[in-house]
Amino acid sequence: MFRSDAVSEVEQLPDHRTRLEDRRQERFRRVEPRGKRVHTARERAEMLVDAGSFVETTPLRAAHGGGSGVVTGWGLIDGRPVVIASHDAAVASGAIGEVMADAIMDAQRLAIRRGYPIVYINDSGGARVPDGILALHGCGGIFALNVEAQRHIPQISLILGPCAGAAAYSPALTDWTIMVKGQGHMFLTGPDIVKAATGEDVTADEIGGSRLHTETSGVAHLEVESEQEALESARLLLSFLPSRVGGEQRIGDPVPANPRAVDALPALVPEKASVVFDMNQLIDGVLDNGARLELMPRHAGSILTLFGRLDGRPVGVVANQPACRGGILDAKSSVKLARFVEFCGRFGLPILTFVDVPGFLPGTVEEGRGVITHGAKVLKAYVDAASPKLTVVVRKAYGGAYIAMGAKSLGADMTWAWSNAEIAVMGPGGAVALLHRRALAAAEDPTALRDELAAEYRENVARPYVAAEAGIVDDVIFPEETRGRMADALRMLTHSEGGPR
């Protein structure tokens, strides 16, 4: 009896195999690329990870007699596990239905549970209408897990096709969003619905293209030329990050700074405080001469935010960029800065702040944009950030903007000023006008008196030694010492028995 059963099961095996192979074949047929797309959902996942390491989870999951609409799985990037959810536009245009949402949520739960970064490859027309409110319920579930994941793991969104309606909110709840030019689009309502609702005639690029979102709106953080470049950028981004909150930092081999940039440092910053220069050259003279990744390079360009390394250790760099809008702080650049600092703090990346700030941009436009609220986000982000915070004032730091740029009072572990720096409650021009109003009004030659008083103010009030004597900068240093001082401080601040605090 027992024996004959076993024989009959063995006899059925070839049948099972055939059926499984059929299913798999059917599955691969379903993911053929369409339209402008270069690669299938599965190929994208395979290309993202180290060669041959991708393993698909629930490959046979099905909906409406077809695929689930998403390829989920895991693989290795530089030998470390990551979880991937890659929308399959060949199934109902990647529209998110009940089953697809379940598959994405399973991937999210896996990533959170195991502490692995997750990469979402987005290519979706939005909610799957035939699934009705169950599709909306599923989208909401994805959002909830996006938020939950923020507390645990890095989340990266690649926009490789449309990302419309409900689908557009998920990337906005992740850490960094990368869009492919001319191919990735994000909008709540596409051109057709806009036309019907308001009569506005717009193209997909105008209402949700990579240029709009990486320059104007700030919804996306990097624009790339191809699917391949998007996948490579995600790998580069992850190379600076631990796998999870509290995870080990990815220390590489120390590389010296570019020697030519180091040599140029002492003469780089123009003596005249009103003349602009390129802060990138200054950063080159401090960081390791190796991989960098600047985020939001074309949005709110008066603030630079980038990942790099110092003595092999990944760091987040924040800097004023005098070459763009004078390096001012305003509502938009505050949001950009606060978001970056918050991210670095969450993932334990040391925050290096380079300061040359004329102030917060005054005026009705900025006040109307809520610069107070957005500026306050910067203050909160610095205070909250638990990672090491090092700040150097390289030229000027005036007023509230001095505080906002990672001042000692916000919890900076070490602060320095270059010997020619000016730190003061106001710039010399404004201070002299305020303090000597009567004398200036009575003067025969007000311009000469103003210049004289401004020079006096610079010498007596704004000199970095005043700040150093008060203990609000730790030391006054020469430009070429910056790298060494920062590296020494990081060695001290990251040394802790039993791992980082």
Added chain:
Amino acid sequence: MIHARAEIVGNVWKIVAREGDPVAAGDAVAILETMKMEIPVVAPTAGHVSRLLVDEGQIVQEGDPIAEIDATVGA
């Protein structure tokens, strides 16, 4: 017509290009003074300065056109 535009609110401190001047992309056509900083207004593309649209001392808003650049004539 392509415009060189103010990237920030400010006072036109100095106009550095003259009508008819050839410019390369990134060349300054004027310098604004804002927050005691000298902020260049640059040509977005190569061409000739066909018209200057502001005077020195004038207050301009973010996005205001400062000069017209005719890109059809090579720089």
